[in-house]
Amino acid sequence: MEELAEKAGITVRTLRFYRERGLLPPPRRAGRIAWYGDQHLARLRTITALLERGHTLNGIADLAKAFESGRDVGTVLGLTEPTEETPVRLTPEELADHFEGEVTPENLANALSLGYLTVDGGELVHISRRLLDVSAALVRRGVPLSVVLDAGQRVRAHADALAELFLEIVAEHPVTGGAEALRPLAKSVVDAELSMALDRRLSPDGVPPGPAPADENDQPRS
Structure with a gap:
């Protein structure tokens, strides 16, 4: 226990308190010896990261119970919603392979x-195959996973606002097929607007590129 507390950067008293609160699974016992492993150290580091992000001990205890019972942590956090995204099942090792050493306790907690x-x-x-692939691609191109996650949080705020906007349109002007029929149309609008916004910012003069000039050979002949 002393060795585990030292590696985790906490006191033995804090470690005992976490054990009493059910935040840490019991050690493996061999006779009178209690063995703590890497999973205990990872759990302690995750607890520290969650506390730093403003989570309460009661909330972390609920997460710990979810880990132990196999319940969906998203349900505990109240973050699961119906989605058309394809979830991906991963072992911890597979997740680490996707992100090349970027799966720190802080990033995991985030x-x-x-x-x-x-x-x-x-x-x-992972809730979305597309988000997993894009996030891994960004990390491979040199963007830290912590930055990717922070950007994701900011994008989500804008996406929520856009979703509210389109749902308000449906509420005021009912469309055939209801809100679900609006989904592909709304996604097309957002995709086109984002593409044009990137064009404006990537173009040297801030003006989106126009159509390519026609080749002489394509000119109509009299």
Whole structure:
């Protein structure tokens, strides 16, 4: 216990308190010896990261119970909603392979808080194959995972505002098929507007590029 507390950067008294609150699973016992492993150290570091992000001990205890029972952590956090995204089941090792050493306790805690990751039994579940692939691609191109997660939180705020806007339109002007029929149309609008916004910012003069000039050979002949 003393060795574990030292590695985790906490006191033995704090470690005992976490054990009493059910935040830490019991050690493996061999006779009178209690063995703590890497999973205990990872749990303690995750607890520290969650506390730093403003979570309460009661909330962390609920998360710990979810880990132990295999319940979906997203449900505990109130972050699971119906979605058309395809979830991906991953072992901790597979998740680490996706992000090349970027799966720190802080990043894991952030991903759990955002609802990108949940837990199902002994596996992790990422809520979206597309977001997983894009996030991993950004990390491979040199963007730290912590920055990717912070950007995701900011994008979510804008996406929520856009969703509210389109739902207000449906509420005021009912469309055939209801809100679900509006989904692909709304996504097309957002995709086109984002593309044009990037054009404006990437163009040297701030003006989106126009159509390419026609080749002489394409000119109509008299």
